[in-house]
Amino acid sequence: MRTIVMRRALLTGVTLSALLATTAACGDDMSGMDHGSGTSPTGTASASSSAQASATANDADVMFAQMMIPHHRQAVEMADLAPTRANDPELKDLAAKIKAAQDPEIVTMTGWLTAWGKPTAAPEGHNMHGTSSPGTSAMAGMANDGQMNELKAAKGSEFDKMFAQMMIAHHNGAIEMAKTEQANGSNPEAKALATQIEADQAAEVQTLQKILDRL
Template sequence: MTSYRSTIRRAALAPAALCAALVLGGCAGQSGGSAGHTAHDGASPSTGASPSTGASPSAAASSAGSAHNAADVSFARDMIPHHRQAVEMADLAVTRASSAEVRKLASEISKAQDPEIRTLSGWLTAWGEQVPARGAGHHSGHTMPGMMDEGDMSALEKSSGPAFDTAFLKLMTAHHEGAVAMAGTEVAEGAHGGAKKLARSVISSQTAEISRMRSSARG
């Protein structure tokens, strides 16, 4: 009789224990789901986005670096035609220069300044400014330091061999000196981080090329 009653009590307790287990399991599932939702709403490791700003650190830095002033605009507007003329002068060296060093230098100038023209043009477009048309300020010796006038460019186009080498080195040295001066103004007065960085690169690379050209002219 006692054994029978024990069996009955165990049978009655089993459903209660099962129910308690199910309730506890449901609570644990809800707790886990809440934690997962919180992690999803927070900063994502893959993007680094902040839930308070919605922007990644890199995007914020890019936005801050886009600030520019009148000096940046002037630098871009002037350096584009200045670079275009340098590339035109360098292109003449392909068929007219007799010196391997002059041809090599001219090739390096084209490879360096063509991408810079695209970068400067992109900035002007992003700033809502007009990109100088081809030919604008192209042969004006008075608008930008170092720019060749029509007479100088015409004489260079008509020359070849050693005469071209001599003229090219002289004119390109003056042209580079003008670019370095323009870049110096940008470094001192500009606000745009990218433009100032490009200006410092112009100063470094073209100062080195000026030394090379002066050495070639003497040699």
Template sequence: MFTRTLSKRLSAAVAAGTGALVLLTACGGGGDSMTGHEKPTSSAATAPATAQPGASFNDADVMFAQMMIPHHQQAVEMADLAATRAADPEVKELATKIKAAQDPEIETLRGWLKEWGKPAGDMQGMDHGMPGMMSAEDMKKLEDAKGAAFDEQFARLMIAHHEGAIQMAKTEQAQGTNPEAKELAKTIETAQQGEIDQMRKIIDRL
């Protein structure tokens, strides 16, 4: 009788121990599962840091936008002169094309700077040292020229101006981080190189 009672107690203890082991294992598994859930939570917590608007640009992007605005503004001023001074139809057409392309780009660049919380470029304060910018004397000479003399002078000055813009665009593509700014820089480089090639041909036939 005593042996049977002892045997039953031992069996009950083993069963209890087994149950405790199962419960402990289950809790351990739950801990691993919770650790697995912690990873997405951690990723979600760090995601906004990479998605913040301020993280999508760097100093090179800002400089590109600030410098390209006055650079474009001067090209538009030069293009405006062609309407009443140019004699060559291709020069007039090219000037219209330049103005039509660069006016919207100026607004795009201003929009980015506003979004980034940075001041826009200013022609009076930023024209010195920018590649390809015309001096006040160059602009006065262009303004005073008419007919064939204007056509040749416009083409030569705009070639130098475009070459400066291409230099700035290449710097942006190499050093910038904002995808849209780098894409615009690539567009500027391609479009203005094509216009340089066209103006060289115009000069050759004038």
């Protein structure tokens, strides 16, 4: 009888030991699972922080977008005239490229301003048509109403020369604005776009000048 009791006690001890070992193993597995899932919130937080940092903008970034949008719109308006008025094939092709590049940039900058909670319109005190009146400042390179009307009325080689001259001035104004953003802006995306605008439009100015020289 005593032998049976001892055997049962031994069996119970073995069973308990196995149960404790299994529980410890499960605890280790669960601990590993908790650790693994713990990296997800941390990663999400980091991604969120990056997104917030990317969405931040200083006054220079906001001004750059607000001013460049109408600046681009006028360039697109000028480019839209070329298919029916220009005579030079290379100038027509360049006008199409200008429109294709600047239309999407307008959309991009408008989206930035919306994300930053800022108005998309340029601030008061900046004349959209390149002329200065008391209390206002002309936007760099913008053509005034009289120049735009003359361009719309011109055709053939007259249009080509006028378009090249006006677009060179227009591009140089945009390059000036882009350099200001690169120097004073803080938003990485805005500064990157400014760098791209400077490079693209500087190359287009060279092409426009070559066209103008042979007209």
